[in-house]
Amino acid sequence: MQSVFRGPVYVVRDNIDTDQIIPAQYLNLVPTIPEEYEKLGAYALCGLPESLYPVRLVGEGQLDTEYPLVVGGRNFGCGSSREHAPIALGSAGVKVVLAESFARIFFRNCVATGELYPCECVGRLCDELRTGEVVSVDLDAGAVTVPRTGQRYAIKPLGDVRAVVDAGGLFNYARQTGMMPR
Amino acid sequence: MTLTEKLLARAAGKAEVRAGENVWVKADVLMTHDVCGPGTIGVFQREFGAQAKVWDKDRVVIIPDHYIFTADSKSNRNVDILREFVRQQGITYFYDVIDDPNGMWRFDLAQGALKRQYGSQYAGVCHTALPQKGHTRPGEVLFGTDSHTCMAGAFNEFATGIGNTDAGFVMGTGRLLLKVPETMLFRLEGKLQPGVMAKDIILHIIGEIGFDGATYRALQFEGSGIATLSVDDRMTVANMAIEAGGKNGIFPFDARTAEYVEARTRLNGTRQSYEPVELDPDQKVVYELTVDLARLEPTVACHPDPGQRKLAKELGDVQLDRAYIGSCTGGKTSDFVEFARWLRGRRVSIDTFGVPATPEIVHELQTTRWGGERLWDLLVAAGVQMTENAGCAACLGGPVDTFGRMNAPLKCISATNRNFPGRMGHKDSQVFLASPATVAASALAGRIVDPREYLPS
Numbered sequence: 001m002q003s004v005f006r007g008p009v010y011v012v013r014d015n016i017d018t019d020q021i022i023p024a025q026y027l028n029l030v031p032t033i034p035e036e037y038e039k040l041g042a043y044a045l046c047g048l049p050e051s052l053y054p055v056r057l058v059g060e061g062q063l064d065t066e067y068p069l070v071v072g073g074r075n076f077g078c079g080s081s082r083e084h085a086p087i088a089l090g091s092a093g094v095k096v097v098l099a100e101s102f103a104r105i106f107f108r109n110c111v112a113t114g115e116l117y118p119c120e121c122v123g124r125l126c127d128e129l130r131t132g133e134v135v136s137v138d139l140d141a142g143a144v145t146v147p148r149t150g151q152r153y154a155i156k157p158l159g160d161v162r163a164v165v166d167a168g169g170l171f172n173y174a175r176q177t178g179m180m181p182r
Numbered sequence: 183m184t185l186t187e188k189l190l191a192r193a194a195g196k197a198e199v200r201a202g203e204n205v206w207v208k209a210d211v212l213m214t215h216d217v218c219g220p221g222t223i224g225v226f227q228r229e230f231g232a233q234a235k236v237w238d239k240d241r242v243v244i245i246p247d248h249y250i251f252t253a254d255s256k257s258n259r260n261v262d263i264l265r266e267f268v269r270q271q272g273i274t275y276f277y278d279v280i281d282d283p284n285g286m287w288r289f290d291l292a293q294g295a296l297k298r299q300y301g302s303q304y305a306g307v308c309h310t311a312l313p314q315k316g317h318t319r320p321g322e323v324l325f326g327t328d329s330h331t332c333m334a335g336a337f338n339e340f341a342t343g344i345g346n347t348d349a350g351f352v353m354g355t356g357r358l359l360l361k362v363p364e365t366m367l368f369r370l371e372g373k374l375q376p377g378v379m380a381k382d383i384i385l386h387i388i389g390e391i392g393f394d395g396a397t398y399r400a401l402q403f404e405g406s407g408i409a410t411l412s413v414d415d416r417m418t419v420a421n422m423a424i425e426a427g428g429k430n431g432i433f434p435f436d437a438r439t440a441e442y443v444e445a446r447t448r449l450n451g452t453r454q455s456y457e458p459v460e461l462d463p464d465q466k467v468v469y470e471l472t473v474d475l476a477r478l479e480p481t482v483a484c485h486p487d488p489g490q491r492k493l494a495k496e497l498g499d500v501q502l503d504r505a506y507i508g509s510c511t512g513g514k515t516s517d518f519v520e521f522a523r524w525l526r527g528r529r530v531s532i533d534t535f536g537v538p539a540t541p542e543i544v545h546e547l548q549t550t551r552w553g554g555e556r557l558w559d560l561l562v563a564a565g566v567q568m569t570e571n572a573g574c575a576a577c578l579g580g581p582v583d584t585f586g587r588m589n590a591p592l593k594c595i596s597a598t599n600r601n602f603p604g605r606m607g608h609k610d611s612q613v614f615l616a617s618p619a620t621v622a623a624s625a626l627a628g629r630i631v632d633p634r635e636y637l638p639s
Contacts, residue, residue, distance in 0.1 A: 032224025
């Protein structure tokens with residue numbers, strides 16, 4: 001399983017809620033319809049106010065992001081139970097969200113869908129990194145490194161949920177482990 | 183064990199469970215709606231097969247309520263997807279917008295936003311409709327594809343919001359793997375003063391513990407003050423457990439719970455048997471707070487999150503553009519009654535929108551009379567734009583043509599439950615959460631005020 005993810009980070013602050021991740025007006029899109037899944041990616045994090053986040057996760061008219069790694073502060077993904085939130089990020093091409101802490105349902109939805117790895121940082125990476133900085137996340141080693149500076153930050157182990165995301169979500173995991181018929 | 187531990191132990195078929203343990207629990211009811219239902223159905227069919235049947239056609243409850251009164255074609259289509267699935271599965275409880283089981287739902291903009299456009303089965307906002315339609319019972323486990331599913335904790339049940347994938351799993355198996363949450367205990371003592379409402383209790387608590395203060399935890403409410411709280415009040419409090427990050431909120435069972443649940447299950451012909459969970463003297467909790475209800479004052483959660491607590495009387499310099507009353511949290515009959523007490527014989531000074539949560543509430547407001555005047559007419563005479571199209575409406579923004587949606591960077595005081603940036607529409611708008619009384623008084627003043635300064639005559 002892939003353990004190392006490398007690329008530029010997109011940095012947000014505390015309390016990024018599901019309305020900012022995917023504004024409610026786009027919840028008319030059904031994630032299990034393939035073209036609507038693609039479209040959700042175009043809107044990932046578009047609810048962030050431009051005044052605070054002039055650089056957008058996904059460029060105008062694009063479906064995918066240049067930032068495979070999102071860095072957040074406390075309580076990332078708070079708010080609604082909409083699975084559209086981790087799906088929008090995953091559809092845009094985000095592989096890992098590194099946050100100081102996660103809201104419960106968002107964390108669970110990341111794992112159940114297998115869209116992305118929700119990794120808790122030790123400390124506030126969102127204060128240390130700027131959008132565009134290239135970093136390398138190594139899930140096995142539990143570390144984030146910044147090649148430019150040589151800085152290294154610890155992340156907490158994903159534990160049991162790692163295997164579920166590796167498998168591609170709850171159902172794939174259940175089949176691979178014999179909990180459900182293949 | 184705590185109430186939550188007892189409920190989950192029973193649902194897991196175990197004598198005992200402890201916080202932190204992962205257990206497989208049996209669902210009693212799975213609820214979904216038009217925003218997450220089509221995706222849940224998509225997951226169910228993808229994983230279990232196109233011909234698969236839901237685990238129990240009497241226990242999957244489908245309530246379209248979010249994006250109903252909009253001309254957005256995808257939103258209309260999503261209601262049609264639900265109808266098609268219900269027909270294919272033979273699902274018993276589907277509260278369709280239209281009466282024709284073979285029809286298609288299309289909202290007609292030309293008729294305007296205020297006049298009723300739903301049929302006889304439509305039930306309105308899922309969390310308010312579930313108890314009204316007899317689907318909440320003490321001692322049960324309710325999963326819903328909506329974070330405010332925790333509202334049903336008012337009825338002494340374990341109720342929590344889940345995503346589409348988990349819901350698809352429940353739809354196929356009737357089970358879900360859950361981590362037993364730790365419990366935080368809130369003792370509510372005494373009685374609220376006039377002008378102070380249940381909403382103020384929960385805004386106070388969220389301000390106290392922070393809006394991630396209950397992440398992964400259960401909020402359990404106890405104390406002598408609970409006897410003074412109506413079923414509606416308890417629903418308001420339990421509804422916002424999620425606004426502190428909570429997994430669920432739960433109340434003890436009492437005669438009021440029994441009376442409500444028994445009346446509703448009988449009226450609707452739903453399952454009438456239930457077994458409540460009782461308080462245990464030796465429960466282990468991770469936090470305790472006593473709230474003296476008599477000392478609470480009208481409270482506001484300021485932009486941009488539900489934890490930004492201030493007293494209404496401290497915010498007099500916040501000028502407002504609009505006021506809004508509605509949603510699961512703040513759109514119940516009792517909310518509108520209190521709202522109307524403040525507005526009777528007066529007139530709002532800013533744009534004010536009223537969206538009852540359910541058609542039943544619309545009916546109650548249109549048939550209740552104060553001194554010969556219908557409550558509904560009293561509100562309209564006070565300048566409130568009242569719509570008969572009960573639903574979630576602008577509480578969560580929704581499609582751009584949604585009634586009451588903020589399509590400009592406005593400031594709104596609202597009886598709803600969430601105020602993150604962009605929640606009610608425009609991402610530079612600001613939402614201040616408050617009780618119906620505080621919303622009413624502020625709508626009169628055009629700025630945030632303590633409703634006790636505007637006591638009804």
